[in-house]
Amino acid sequence: MKLEHLKIPLGDIKLATNNFSDRYIIAVRDNYTLYRAELEHFDKENSDTMNKGGHSKRYDTVVIKRIHSEHDMCREEFLTEIKMLIIVKNRNILTLLGFCDECSEMILVTDNVSNGYLGKYLENMDAMRILTWEKRLKICIDVAHVLNYLHYEMEEQKVIIHCDISSHKIGLDENWRAKIADFGVSVLLPPNQKDEALYHSVTNGSMRHADPVYKMTGRLKRESDVYSFGTLLLELLCGKKACVPVYCNYCKESRNNLVHVATKCFFMGTLEEMIDPILKEETHENNFILNRGPNKDSLHTFITIANQCVAETQEQRPTMKVVVKELQKALLFQENNKDNPLISLEDIKLATQNFHVDNCIGRGGFGKVYKGNLQDGDGVRTIVAKRLDTRFGQGEQEFLTELQILLEYKHENIIGLVGYCDEKDEKVIVYEYAPKGSLDKLLNNTSLTWMKRLNICIEVASALDFLHAGLGKQAKVVHRDIKTANILLNNDWKAKLADFGLSVISPINQESDYIINSACGTPGYLDPLYKKSGFLTIESDIYSFGVVLFEIFCGRSTFEIWKHEGHYLARFIKNRFDEGKKDEVVFKQIREQIMPKSLTTFQEIAYQCLHYEREKRPTTKKVLAQLTKAWVFQVSITKATSVPLNELI
Known part of the structure; x- marks a missing residue:
């Protein structure tokens, strides 16, 4: 494994930290010290751009992890962490930017986490006030996604057990997105290990979070991480670390073991008493109202899955796939309970x-x-x-x-x-309810004039632009199943985009602009490049929308074209354009209504959407602008004729 490009001279690190000055320290752990400083490092984002030194560099704020060399297993853990951070590829895992292995110093350099580490919040009640229940849920979901990735979704079916999940291993970036750190004691399972246990010497990880089965027997499984994660869930629920003495009025028991007390309270139905006081406002004895805290359904879902995670035996614990689903459900309950109540x-x-x-x-x-x-x-x-x-x-x-x-x-x-x-x-x-139903059943309806069709196209483009831009959100949405059957119409012909079951939510600032995914969608609308490569981008929606535009224009569905021509609409349109017969495809009942400039503008932008190369497909903003332009050209006909506008519409 070539790592030369990641090596950072000790002199550079000493210069950046003023020889490891205390004023750069952000955390001190048993085995290492963390510093935050400005440092030049390998530029992973522009790794294809070479400079004179052979690799692209950038100057940035980073976190410097200086391992204490007197620690018995320090070198083995140092090398393990480098290996693991190179293998993993996940946006919620800290990125290895470089390392130093000089003069008995063992140093790792990772990307900055500007909001520090979760552990510091659990140690400070005032700091915890920043973490609303919704933020806590999102942090938990981020961590759960990482563990699910490590356990089930890595390339070449690799499996990593982290072995040290705790609040001090979770960094928080400027958007409060969680980033997992500290892979020094992690274990890469042998190939074909599947669900069999691996007997492994107990690591030097966080003992308060460690799976008791693993501690007692050395029996290491994915479920060992699940237990540690369950402990973290309980910490965020109660607002205190697992090692802090806890007392429960109902249990009449005080122990330095949050999991033990919380589990007992769960079975007694009194765990709500232990909720972080910051998340609730006391009203009178044994009753409280939740202000910034969880609503009933969110709380119940969260508590139930947390308790399952810390089950006594490994076999009783859920997989991280199940945990992710339950936490997402808890977040949905929390975010939207008031505006969209549950219906019985x-x-x-x-x-x-x-x-x-x-x-x-x-x-x-x-x-x-x-x-x-x-x-x-x-x-x-x-x-x-x-x-x-x-x-x-x-x-x-x-x-x-x-x-x-x-x-x-x-x-x-x-x-x-x-x-x-x-x-x-x-x-x-x-x-x-959309009274006029889906657009696919109305394509050849003569009451659907050209102006109405243009309006529908503009409205769907507007919805797509909103989803793709992630306006006001931190994530964009790729619909993945754009088709006329998923466009519903009200009595006034107003279009409503529907059916988001196959959709993918992708962070706006994600390093890559594509998502690797098994191709899903409807034949006849599916982006052929996505189908071939499995690489999904927002341009895949643009292709599907191009098919929809031509269905509306032709008054025929892609399935009807396939039935009569032996291929879907996209090929049919390309053939007609190549033959110079592009004007013949327009729905004959609206042909006389369309102004030439409106026709040409519409045809050109719709045809661009169907381009095989993604880079040559237009953005939703451009599509929306051109469709609006076609509408303006059409409206201008009223200035040159005596036809009332309401008859055109």
């Missing part, structure tokens, strides 16, 4: 006549869709309920993804969420 299963059954077959108006990949009349105050509201089919154990992640997007990404051209249900193994999302 009883009310949904009443609205849909117990999901009667006569009320079924559609079927998707993960369940059926029902129309219903939901009691809403003194009146009745027409709604649509999508019921997840849980018989095959699939679709839960899609349910959570769609719910998260509908709760967080609100836009006038995205279908509105009425509420949701998650009880008795039933998962249902309730939406606003």
Whole structure:
């Protein structure tokens, strides 16, 4: 393994820290000291750009980890951490920027965590006030994602057990995103280890967080990390470290063991008493109201999964995949409980006549869709309920993804969420009702004039631009299933983009602009480059939208084209354009309505969307601008004719 580009001279590090001056120290641990300083290091982001020295460099604020050389296992842990940080590729793991191995010094240089380490907050009640319940949940989810990645999602089926998860190993960047550190005692499982235990000498990790089974027997499994993570969950719930004495009025017990007391309280139903006082406001004895803290459903979900994580035996503990799902559910409950209350299963059954077959108006990949009349105050509201089919154990992640997007990404051209249900193994999302139904059934409807079609295109482009830009959010959304069947229409022909079950939420500042993912979507709309490579980008949505634009323009679906031509619409359009017959594809019932400049502008931008090379596809902003331009050209016809505008629209 070539590491020369990562070597940093000891002299540079001493100069940056003024010879390891105390004023640069940000934390002192048993085995190492952490410093924050400005230092030149290897530029990983621009690693392809070479300078005279052979590698691109940059000057930045970094964290310098100076390992105490008198520590017995220091060298082995130093080398292990370098190895692990080179293997792992995850945005929630600290990036190795360089190291120094000179004159008995062992130093690691990683990216900066400007908000410090989680452990310092748990040691300071005033500092903990910054960590609202929602922030704590997001930190937990970040860490859970990392552990799930280490356990199940690494390249070449590698598996790493961290072996030292604790609050002091979790850095917080400027956006409060968690970044995991300290892989010195981590273990890379042998190939094909699968779920068998590895008997391994107990490490020098955080003993308060260590799996008791592992401590007693040396039996190391993925579930050992799950236990440590469960301890962290309880620390964030209670606002104190695992080693601090805790007392429970109900248990009448005080011990230096948070897990022991919390577990006992859980089975007695009194764990709420131990919630961090910062998150609640006392009202009178044995009662409290939660202000910045968890609502009931969020709290219950969080406490339940935390207790499962610290189960006595390894076999009783959940996988990190399950933990991630439950924490995401807790966050959804917390973020949106007030605006989008849970709807009881009883009310949904009443609205849909117990999901009667006569009320079924559609079927998707993960369940059926029902129309219903939901009691809403003194009146009745027409709604649509999508019921997840849980018989095959699939679709839960899609349910959570769609719910998260509908709760967080609100836009006038995205279908509105009425509420949701998650009880008795039933998962249902309730939406606003769009009376005119889906656009795919109206493509050849003559009442859908050219102006109406342009308006629909502009509205969908506006929704896509909102999702792709992540406006006001830290993450963008790739819809991944743009098609006319997922565009719903109100009575006034207003478009609503729907069906976010396959969507992917991706951080705006993610290093790469693509997501490696198995190709999902609908044939005829699916980006061929995504299908071939598995690399998903926002341009994949642009391709699908290009197909939609031409369906609206032609008055025919991509499936109808395939049925008559033997290939989908994108190939059909390309062939017609190559033959110089691009004007012949327009829906004949609207052909006479379209002004030439409007026609040309629309055709050009729609055709660009279908380009095979992603780099040559337009952005949603450009698509929106050109569609608006086509609309303006069309409106101008009223100035040259006596045709009233309302007849065109």
